Amino acid sequence: MTAPAIHPTSALSADDRDWTRHAITILEADGRRSADTHLVKPDFPGLPGIDIYFKDESTHPTGSLKHRLARSLFLYGICNGRIRRHTTLVEASSGSTAVSEAYFARLLGLPFTAVMPKSTSQQKIQAIECFGGHCHFVDHAHEIYAVAQAIADDTRGYYLDQFTHAERATDWRGNNNIADSIFRQMSGEPSPVPRWVVMSAGTGGTSATIGRFIRYRNLDTRLCVADVEGSAFYDAWQSGDLNITARGSRIEGIGRPRVEPSFIPGVIDEMIRIPDAASIAAAHVLSARLFRRVGGSTGTNFMGVLSLAARMRQRGETGSIVTLICDSGDRYATTYYNDDWLQAQGFDIADWRGRIEAFLDSGAGALL
Numbered sequence: 269m270t271a272p273a274i275h276p277t278s279a280l281s282a283d284d285r286d287w288t289r290h291a292i293t294i295l296e297a298d299g300r301r302s303a304d305t306h307l308v309k310p311d312f313p314g315l316p317g318i319d320i321y322f323k324d325e326s327t328h329p330t331g332s333l334k335h336r337l338a339r340s341l342f343l344y345g346i347c348n349g350r351i352r353r354h355t356t357l358v359e360a361s362s363g364s365t366a367v368s369e370a371y372f373a374r375l376l377g378l379p380f381t382a383v384m385p386k387s388t389s390q391q392k393i394q395a396i397e398c399f400g401g402h403c404h405f406v407d408h409a410h411e412i413y414a415v416a417q418a419i420a421d422d423t424r425g426y427y428l429d430q431f432t433h434a435e436r437a438t439d440w441r442g443n444n445n446i447a448d449s450i451f452r453q454m455s456g457e458p459s460p461v462p463r464w465v466v467m468s469a470g471t472g473g474t475s476a477t478i479g480r481f482i483r484y485r486n487l488d489t490r491l492c493v494a495d496v497e498g499s500a501f502y503d504a505w506q507s508g509d510l511n512i513t514a515r516g517s518r519i520e521g522i523g524r525p526r527v528e529p530s531f532i533p534g535v536i537d538e539m540i541r542i543p544d545a546a547s548i549a550a551a552h553v554l555s556a557r558l559f560r561r562v563g564g565s566t567g568t569n570f571m572g573v574l575s576l577a578a579r580m581r582q583r584g585e586t587g588s589i590v591t592l593i594c595d596s597g598d599r600y601a602t603t604y605y606n607d608d609w610l611q612a613q614g615f616d617i618a619d620w621r622g623r624i625e626a627f628l629d630s631g632a633g634a635l636l
Contacts, residue, residue: 280349283353284353287353288346288352291342291346291351291376292347294375295342295343295372295376298329298339298375299339301329302328302329304449304453305323305324305325305328305449307321307322307323307324307450307453307454307590308322308323308558309321309322310322310554310557310558312628313629314626314627314628314632315577315581315628315631317586317587318577318581318587318589319458319587319588319589320573320577320588320589320590321454321462321588321590321591322566322590322592322593323446323450323590323591323592323593324592325592325595326563326594326596328368329371330367330368330371330395331364331367331395331595331596332364332367332368332563332594332595333364333446333474333592333594333595334364334365334367334368334521334595335368335371336438336445337368337430337437337438337471337473337474338365338368338369338371339368340438341369341430341433341437342369342428343437344433344436344437345428350426351426355425355426356378356380356423356426357369357373357378357379357380357381357426357428358380358381358382358383358419358425358426358427359383359416359427359429360383360384360412360413360416360427360429360430360431361382361383361384361412361430362384362388362409362521363384363388363389363392363393363396363520363521364520364521365430365470365471366382366396366403367399369382369401369428370382370395370401371399373399374400374401379425380399380400380401380402381402381403381419382396382402382403382404383404383406383415383416383419384403384405385405385406385408385409386405386407388403389520389600389602391598391599391602392520392599395599409517409524410516410525410526416429430471430530431472431524431529431530432530434472434473434528435471435473435476435477435529436530437473438473438477440477440480440481440484441480441481441484445477446477446478447465447477447478447481451485451487454588454590458588459587459588461488461489461588462489462587462588463488463489463490463576463580463587463588463589464490464590465478465482465490465491465492465589465590465591466492466493466494466569466572466576466590467491467569468493468494468495468496468522468523468568468569468572469493469499469524470521470523470565471528471530471531472501472528472531475491475532475536476530476531476532476535478491479532479535479536480532480535482535483535490538491537491538492572492576493505493536493539493540494539494568494569494572495522495540495568496517496518496519496522496541496542496544496547496568497523497542497544498514498516498518498523498525499514499516499517499522499523499524499525500512500513500527501523501524501527501531502539502541504527505536505539506539510527510533512527513525518613519544519547519564519565519567519568520563520600520603521563521565521594521595522565540571540572540575540636542571542572543620545615545616545617545620546567546571546620546624546635547564547565547568548564548567548610548615549567549617549620549621550567550568550570550574550620551563551566551567551597552567552604552605552617553570553621553624553628554566554567554570555597557628560596560597561596561597561598561600561605562593562595563593563597563599563600564604565594565595566593566594566597567604569593570591571624571635572591573591574627574628574635575636576589577589578627578634578635581631
């Protein structure tokens with residue numbers, strides 16, 4: 269029998285309060301079971317004196333950085349009284365957030381629908397469905413917001429809305445966010461305060477958390493956001509016009525056709541626009557050197573890092589740069605790691621690969 273819908277602004281019943289306590293206990297237990305992710309330091313011979321670190325978020329139970337965000341979004345919804353015992357959950361996503369949210373929805377026994385573009389990788393779709401979620405597809409990325417809200421309204425459910433809530437669901441001052449974890453792990457390294465942290469933007473929530481934390485702790489570190497072709501973020505940051513729109517990104521999980529509410533340009537020290545072919549090539553190069561595949565957004569991060577490293581090298585500067593491995597490249601076996609797909613999309617990554625390899629091995633050549 270289907271439970272009656274509950275209006276999200278009605279008072280919590282005793283049963284709802286009991287469920288809320290139980291749900292938070294489940295989410296906290298998942299957090300304790302998920303040990304902190306590793307900080308990986310590959311050796312790049314061409315960059316002496318410049319140490320590059322990768323916070324490996326692909327090792328979360330749901331395989332990406334979005335595991336942290338999904339837990340925070342669930343806690344945010346529960347503690348605000350919007351997620352209850354029988355609430356239908358809906359999200360607009362390009363894949364990875366929805367995978368993590370489907371996981372948490374199953375933990376709590378709640379129905380979940382992900383609204384996403386038809387172009388989303390099959391590996392992500394299968395993961396969402398494996399966790400019991402339902403996928404609703406739209407033709408164009410800009411349609412996901414309205415469709416997700418409509419489904420939530422029709423089911424009297426709750427739209428998790430990562431693009432609005434990401435920056436407010438995470439406590440950037442607390443001791444459980446990704447920025448705090450990065451700086452704690454860096455504390456024993458030769459250059460414990462990085463010159464740069466590099467992060468690509470999807471919702472903008474992670475860059476907002478890192479940028480705020482850097483300022484809150486009064487650190488000398490600067491934040492660089494690496495953006496992609498077809499994204500509104502870079503042009504908005506440069507111009508100050510947050511109403512700018514764009515066609516949308518071909519690198520899944522990052523870059524948006526509009527400036528999302530969670531994107532906070534005032535905490536960003538620099539932005540770099542990365543060509544899509546360079547992002548994919550960088551992902552291939554890093555995968556070969558780590559002996560496992562990383563996703564396209566990690567390639568974008570890596571290109572941002574290398575651009576800053578080239579600048580440091582030209583100036584004779586030393587120090588550390590930190591970025592993220594956002595997710596595993598295994599999710600993109602049919603796209604970024606498939607030669608036929610690359611050719612069909614018009615991507616020729618050979619030249620970029622050669623330039624990146626030469627820079628990593630000898631420090632030679634220009635990148636961007």
